[in-house]
Amino acid sequence: MTTVTDPAVAVVQRLYDAYNKQDLDGVMACWHPDGTEFLPLVGEMAPDRLCEHLKGFYAAFPDARTEVVSIFSDGEGHVCAQVQLSGTFTGGKFDGLIANGAHWSARMAEVFTVTGGLILRMDAYMDSMDLARQLNLLPPTGSPAERFMRGAFNLKTRLGRLFH
Incomplete structure (x- = not known):
């Protein structure tokens, strides 16, 4: 086991440990009361x-896991982590979607600002379209369904230009 001496890295690692245990109290204990998390497709929270x-995420993806691939700190409260997030959509509805049993895995970059031993801000970055394809929300790349969607988009754009 590696000993972490940077308090900013230590709180981020505690956060990931709590995520993997689906320990909401543990997750929330890592956050500053005025904290903000930014997630693609969700916004600031x-x-x-x-x-x-x-709560909704854990209910929808009961086997969700986060693996830290790499983690870096500037020693002044700024931490960057590359993580591999994965799970299977076997639980309840999530963001209005009914669970379909799809397994997914997404690499994310997360940038943290830590103050007083608590996370003040986290910005997450990921390829949301790739995740949507893995969940079967979007059709596979190059498939007839994707070509149809692109064609419908182009038709809508042309019609919009014509009537604008």
């Missing part, structure tokens, strides 16, 4: 909204 989001 204060800790109370983040807690509700995670």
